[in-house]
Amino acid sequence: MASPDITFYTFSTTNGVKVSITLEELGLPYKVNYVSFEKREHKSPEFLKINPAGKIPALTDHDFNVFESGAIMLYLCETYDLEEKLLPKDPKLRSQVIQWIMFQMAGLGPMQGQANIFNTFSPERIPYCIERYTKETKKYYTILNDFLEKKEYLVGNRYTLADIANYSMVKFHPICGIPNIDDLPNLKAWVARIDARPATQKGIDVPNTALRECIEHPEKLEEFSQRVKAIFKKMQEK
Numbered sequence: 745m746a747s748p749d750i751t752f753y754t755f756s757t758t759n760g761v762k763v764s765i766t767l768e769e770l771g772l773p774y775k776v777n778y779v780s781f782e783k784r785e786h787k788s789p790e791f792l793k794i795n796p797a798g799k800i801p802a803l804t805d806h807d808f809n810v811f812e813s814g815a816i817m818l819y820l821c822e823t824y825d826l827e828e829k830l831l832p833k834d835p836k837l838r839s840q841v842i843q844w845i846m847f848q849m850a851g852l853g854p855m856q857g858q859a860n861i862f863n864t865f866s867p868e869r870i871p872y873c874i875e876r877y878t879k880e881t882k883k884y885y886t887i888l889n890d891f892l893e894k895k896e897y898l899v900g901n902r903y904t905l906a907d908i909a910n911y912s913m914v915k916f917h918p919i920c921g922i923p924n925i926d927d928l929p930n931l932k933a934w935v936a937r938i939d940a941r942p943a944t945q946k947g948i949d950v951p952n953t954a955l956r957e958c959i960e961h962p963e964k965l966e967e968f969s970q971r972v973k974a975i976f977k978k979m980q981e982k
Contacts, residue, residue, distance in 0.1 A: 746806070748824060750774035753794065753802040755781060756954035756968075759813040759853070760801045762912040765947030766817045766905065770824055778951045781975045814849045817905050818842070830905045840899045844906030848913060852884040856913050856920050863921035864965070865972045878921045885914060889928035896937060903938075911938045915948075918959050 752767065752774050754760035767774050779785050779800050786798045795802040795811035802811040803819075810819045821831035832838050859877035862870055888910060891898065898906040914935055917925060925932050938944055948956050957964040 748772050748774070749806045751777055751804045752950070753777045753779050753791065753800055753804075754951050755779050755786075755800045756952060757800065758856075758912050758916050758955070760950070761915075761948055761955065762813045762909055763801045763803065763816050763820075764950035765908050765912065765944055766820055766830065768943035768947045768950075769830055769908070769941075770820060772820065772824055776951050812849075814845045814909065817845070817909065821905060830903070830908070832900065832904070837900050841904045841906045844898050845909045847884075847887075848909040852881070852888075852910060852913050855880040855884060859920035859922075864919050864969045865976065867973055867976075874921065881917075881920050882922060885917075885922070885925060885928055885931055888914070888934075889925075889931040892930035892934050895930075896934070903941075907934075907938060911935060911944075915939075916955060916959055918962075918965065 750767070750772060752763060754764065754776065755778065779791065785791055786800060791802070792798055794804060794809045797811065799811070801813050801816060802809065803816050804810075805819075805823070810816045818831070821829075825831050831841055855877055858873070859881045862873040862877055866873075888898075895901060897903050898910070911934070914925070914931060915938075917923075925935070954964075954968055958968050959965070
């Protein structure tokens with residue numbers, strides 16, 4: 745197996761955190777390239793060669809490009825997780841991990857992404873959108889909470905990519921208008937369990953501490969919100 749030569753392209757987002765936690769859990773060396781949305785680096789010809797959609801996260805490994813966070817996580821494990829730390833080789837367990845990744849990618853992620861926008865980053869308060877997407881996000885949280893009854897993790901009672909993908913959404917629930925998850929005790933305990941992992945704490949702070957500060961200090965969330973609103977405004981002007 746060739747040694748990794750990984751460059752990770754990211755910004756302060758929950759989707760980026762999914763990948764950085766995976767990299768840290770696998771103990772892989774990697775370089776971080778902070779993609780500036782203010783400078784529209786995500787739309788530069790160079791970046792569009794890596795991700796034609798112009799989104800983060802993205803990753804290069806030698807001359808191979810990978811985009812979409814779930815695909816990046818799977819690529820890293822399929823290439824470098826020889827010890828099956830995060831992705832079992834057993835076909836049924838592997839399928840279950842992928843199912844939960846798809847649950848996050850197709851359901852929880854899009855709903856929480858919209859809840860983030862309308863609760864925190866939109867310049868206009870739209871009550872219908874706020875209510876709809878916050879309720880949908882909470883519905884997915886409830887599914888996770890119910891499934892985690894008497895379980896420590898989502899698949900095979902061991903920590904996998906399934907947990908990383910969904911944790912990286914739930915961890916940042918204050919941004920999407922859900923101030924706490926006290927009414928979901930299984931989910932809350934699961935988050936705390938994953939919080940305790942050293943790789944989690946390292947991965948959360950890639951590329952910087954902005955997301956951590958948002959959830960630990962409410963006043964920082966307002967600062968981050970104003971910054972993102974300014975980015976959105978600049979993007980619309982182009």
